[in-house]
Amino acid sequence: MNLYKKVLNRFLSSSNTLARYSVKVRRNYRIKKFWDRDKQIVELGGGRYPINKENLNVDVLNHYTTDIVADMLQGLPFQDNTIDKITSVALLSNFSIKDLRKILIECRRVLKQGGELEINDVALNKVFDYYQVHGCDDKVLIAINGTQRDKYDIHLCVLDSTRLMQELHQAGFIEMKELTDPIKVGDRTQETQDGVNFSMRIRCQKNTT
Ligand SMILES: C[S@@+](CC[C@H](N)C(=O)[O-])C[C@H]1O[C@@H](n2cnc3c(N)ncnc32)[C@H](O)[C@@H]1O
Secondary structure, three states: OOHHHHHHHHHHHOOOHHHHHHHHHHHHHHHHHHHHOOOOEEEEOOOOOOOOOOOEEEEOOOOOOOOEEOOHHHOOOOOOOOEEEEEEEOOHHHOOHHHHHHHHHHHHHHEEEEEEEEEEEEOHHHHHHHHHHHOOOHHHHHHHHOOOOOOOOOOOOOOOHHHHHHHHHHOOEEEEEEEOOOOEEOOEEOOEEOOEEOEEEEEEEEOOO
16 A cells, blocks of 8 residues: 555544544545446445546445445345446455345346446356465465455355356346456456456346346
């Protein structure tokens, strides 16, 4: 993280009223700009490293880069049929299968007709392939259990692309595609740890029927 972001995060976490006010103004401005755009693109759980500054970042933690602080297990903070695209990176593996299903249903609810959902996450089969060769090293531990930097950073459900597509289908998504190029997040490529790529990338659409 660059120095500028470090200072802003420190500023944000301070109890200073002015700091909190300026963050509120910035968030309101970004939310307004988001609704003024032709396309509404939301990133769920973008945390400190959202993919794109233009997207609206919804996260449970109050980072400088969070635009809406919300626990998505309480529902997504949007009206029905209002969002064009939802993306997430390294998020869904943080939830139990039951909660993941709830979140997929919520994504479907807020997406417009034909809206797109793109999920980037750890792929269980890739971790297993790596494990067969290297055994249970730190990369495997992190991929299976999460980095565990905070109470939200724990993996409860690591799927492979086939299972994820089944879950998406059940939640009312169609046109499933597995993309081969891993997504870039900030300075790193998702789930690439020292050159090891454990990621899967699935794109699909809301079924309108
Ligand atoms: C492993 S981090 C990934 C962050 C970022 N997408 C990246 O790739 O660096 C998971 C993110 O999901 C957020 N998160 C976890 N549980 C959440 C919840 N219930 N509601 C909203 N955000 C949540 C965490 O705060 C964290 O920022």
